[in-house]
Amino acid sequence: MSSLTPTAKVILGLLRLGARTGYDIKRVTERSVQLFWGASYGQIYPELRRLEEARLVRATSAEGARRRREYTLTRAGERALREWLTNTNELLFDYRDEALLKLFLGDFLSRDDVLATVRARRAWIQLSLDMFRGEIEPHAREGVAEGEQLPYLVYRYGVDFLVWMDRWYAKAERELERDLDNAGGPKGRLGHTQ
Amino acid sequence: MSSLTPTAKVILGLLRLGARTGYDIKRVTERSVQLFWGASYGQIYPELRRLEEARLVRATSAEGARRRREYTLTRAGERALREWLTNTNELLFDYRDEALLKLFLGDFLSRDDVLATVRARRAWIQLSLDMFRGEIEPHAREGVAEGEQLPYLVYRYGVDFLVWMDRWYAKAERELERDLDNAGGPKGRLGHTQ
DNA sequence: GGGCCCATGTAAGTCGTTACATGATTTT
């Protein structure tokens, strides 16, 4: 009954959706859940071994020449996956955003320094959107053809979130340009050069 | 030149804004940056010691009866803070959201199981919004009175983000109720009971 | 033959949470 680690959750889920190898799992995450549930080789391979030991997955080792371990869910693995998906525990939500922290602390910087952060975040959002629309969207669409509706819905979340963020920062940018036009220099309770 | 740890960034920033003790820093984060830059005692106290060793902060130990270490930024600490705030390195963005992962993997569950996740996330969003409007907003407003514009702007980000999310999930909920009315049962490429 | 993709793994270091332990002061 020991609960699944974060990486175990995505591994079991992707095996269920058809992924086979550790490499596969990494590649699929990059084209789907990367934004909100990343996983690296350093987590994936050891976790696959642990899951095998716990009999939640089974490895059918290498039939071809190339060294390769193909994993599938055991019945216990299917059960564990379904149990996690349907339980009503707290849903983890972790968010860390350096642009917001810098913005929060920006009152003693110049307007331009603050704007630089906003613009840097917006540039990153654009790159991410290009990624989403170029790399992720086609794969999400493929799924729909095979009866998978939800990966596409979640792809939409990613795009919508990024678009929302960009609009929020665009508005903040305009406000900073306008409101701080007269108070252009550094300021703050403690003075700024001391 | 060794760059600041994540917790060092928020510590230096909050000291600059007037926080004094480790306890203080924790309390202030809870009423401001918690959503996107959490910090726990287990990080804060050891990090304050490290920053003191690195001469970025100075501790004026306990004048009152109660055991208490008051920290202030040194000149090097101010510089390090400003350097980080104005550099143009990548802006960290980390996001982990279990509701989205469950949604992504929900195609072989029943419609009701998927809806349960959506509704659980919406309930959490409502609690968070109440927190924001009840606890965080007043403190953000106080700052404005003292010439701090940006904490309030960032408070707005928190609220706007939560409101956006709730609307997104509300729409998803309606779509799930409608689109999946006929496809109510479990399904999936691999079958669902095996 | 070179470059890219497939494929697996480990080691070191970093970062973080939680629970525990302690105790003074202030408020009710």
Place this chain on the structure above:
DNA sequence: AAAATCATGTAACGACTTACATGGGCCC
């Protein structure tokens, strides 16, 4: 007198990233 708040810290554990190490197969 009890409960809440102020205050500091440590230990154990969990999770993650990055860099390193290795090698086969496929395509040009």
